[in-house]
Amino acid sequence: MKRIESLNMNRLTKQEIPKAPTKIKHYLTTALIVLLIGWSAYQTESSFIDFVEGFPNMFDLLVQMYPPSWSYFDDIVPAMLDTFRMAVIGTTMGALLAVPFALLCASNIAASNWIYYPFRFILNLIRTIPELLLAAIFVAIFGLGPLPGIFALAVFSMGIIAKLTYEAMESIDKGPLEAMTAVGANKIQWIVYSVVPQVSPYFVSFVLYTFEINIRAAAILGLVGAGGIGEYYDKTLGFLEYDKVSTIIIFTLMVVLLIDYISTKLREKLL
Amino acid sequence: MKSVARPVKPKKNRFMLWSIYVLLAAIYIWALSGIPIEGFKETAGQITKAILSGILSPDWGYVYLPEGEDLLRGLLDTLAIAILGTFISAFLCIPFAFWAANNMTKGKIAAGTGKFILSFIRTFPELVMALLFIKVVGPGSFAGVLALGLHSIGMLGKLFSEEVENIDFGPIEALKATGASGLQTLWFAVVPQIIPGFISYTLYRFEINLRSASILGIIGAGGIGTPLIFAMQSRDWSRVGIILLGIIAMVTIVDIISGYLRKKVV
Incomplete structure (x- = not known):
């Protein structure tokens, strides 16, 4: 008796759980965005290494910018x-x-x-x-x-x-x-x-x-x-x-x- | 009450109004007197004619040149700068957005600091940023990407933080009641609410960035601006014409696509 009940329950729950919507669209969108970004990075010749290598330059720049020349205001x-x-x-x-x-x-x-x-x-x-x-x-x-x-x-x-x-x-x-x-x-x-x-x-x-x-x-x-x-x-x-x-x-x-x-x-x- | 008195205009208001008028007049007199009008250059008319005829008869041969450095490549370069710059800023501004949102950080001071930093970044012109990045990574598209990526954080962070401030706390409480961890609450209750706004604002910023990317080349930060300024300096107006047409066409097409996507998302 108990077994039948649980079977029924199973069937019931199976019917009630809605199917998850297909995720293909999301995957395709993500793939498209990744592709676009990859292409952009290639096109602009961006590289993380350049950025890291340029980082000391940036630091130098900031050091040289400080202190501001107040007399230049005039x-x-x-x-x-x-x-x-x-x-x-x-x-x-x-x-x-x-x-x-x-x-x-x-x-x-x-x-x-x-x-x-x-x-x-x-x-x-x-x-x-x-x-x-x-x-x-x-x-x-x-x-x-x-x-x-x-x-x-x-x-x-x-x-x-x-x-x-x-x-x-x-x-x-x-x-x-x-x-x-x-x-x-x-x-x-x-x-x-x-x-x-x-x-x-x-x-x-x-x-x-x-x-x-x-x-x-x-x-x-x-x-x-x-x-x-x-x-x-x-x-x-x-x-x-x-x-x-x-x-x-x-x-x-x-x-x-x-x-x-x-x-x-x-x-x-x-x- | 026998008769209703006619409402009299408050006197103070009129005084305020007049003082505003006087102030405005003073500003205009000062501004107009300071502009040197030494007459137009005699060549102005000729050059205008040359520009107009150049724009009306664009140099179609420049659209595609097999050996490179043509309009199409310049436009693609510009597009790539805008895409990558927008992506970087959309990514980097997320922590700032949560920092500047009143309902996410504890205490008004923290959110206020976040807001101040964002407005500071926003007022820093992207062209000046590009000038500085050129000193860092050398002239080229990459400097443009970094400048746009950093500058856009200001606006995107502000818009995103407003989006975060407007979320509904119901789902968060519901998830907390079921014993979800902090990260789970964030992922299943906060993120789904803010995603449409995020995407829409990112696309909007992308439209702005595309316009900015098309002028970054003027100072040497890559994109279509570089050939444009060269053509202007050598007074090759038919080439200027085709580049202008190219920019207008690209911006219009991207605006239409992005507008369509934004309507779909929200």
Whole structure:
């Protein structure tokens, strides 16, 4: 009797245990990732041995970077102010350019998909080009100095701000839009009184966020000759003055962290 | 109450607003006055035309050259730098993520230190890191890989730690109740909850890293940037055009694939 019961139990449990899903997909994914990484390591000629052999170099570098040359601060303050200027003007120009772009990209404002699809496509193309590359192109056109840096930042920030803003525009409340249509507003009134009030806090927040990004970007644009503090990396690294390099790095970090802090606080207040 | 008074705008607020306007105006005046506008170079128009015509008639012959150093190899190199750099950082940032997560480390100070280290790494520009790594391992793709690998820890660690902070403690308690060891709890209760987020963020960072990898070559850290900057310096605009097209095409395709994968994972 007992045996039969246990047999029944066995059968029961066997039926109830679901089959584990096949793991072939996981194995294949893992194999694919391992293959990709192996190929990448081969392609980039990366080797752990090189890294270990280079390690003493790194240590040397760190030793040479310490202590930072504090007197160098005075020399780079003007360049840092230039960097700040570039970021301010670049972000502003980008923000101004982004407004019409965002309006043309938002599907609930530019009513026809003949308008917003092409503009979104252009926007996506612009956003694929890294800011340093834009800067290199503008340097070729306008020559060395902060001016090409400003233009590069303007184009770059227009891409970010326009994308974020048109997405914010698409999620606004429809009520005011319909109300404005119902009272017979023309297109410009419609935008100014129903779209702008809803989007403007987001827009300001996006501009501040882009400004944070642009300060970081502006700090390196000098590497291609587009002005700002980045130019000093070339000058100091070329002469192997690592103590000055660490001064530049520390100064940049301080400014970036300070601006991040202020901007984050402002954005928290806005939204 | 007989009549409801019209709400009056608070005065202090208006004062604040005006002082912000004045401050902004001062910043703009200062910023605009400091920019040297010595007029555009006379050649600016010509060069713009040359660039545009170069981009419109790209040097298709450069796409594949049998003897090497062509567009395809450069792009593959860039892709490899991005893949390996992302993988290294995704791997290295895991301990940082747990360190910086409020619910995993005991005490606010420990998590705060972790968060500070991550934000420190994040603000350190990858190009400067690449410059330093070039001094360590010599110019080439490997320096780029190391720079991206180290720099991405900052952002990935932050995103991962937020993911860890948002996990549900139910499964952990359940496993502990059945007598699972610490490692078992981690593996069967924590890891399954955070894996989708991890994969999604890693892919997102990969998209960013691909863009960064395409410019690392400008300072000699491998990838398509090196031939690009050479072509620019020698004013070979049709070659610049084809390289730009190549970068745009690669980034767009990878974005589409990665976006599709991210939608599937989450």
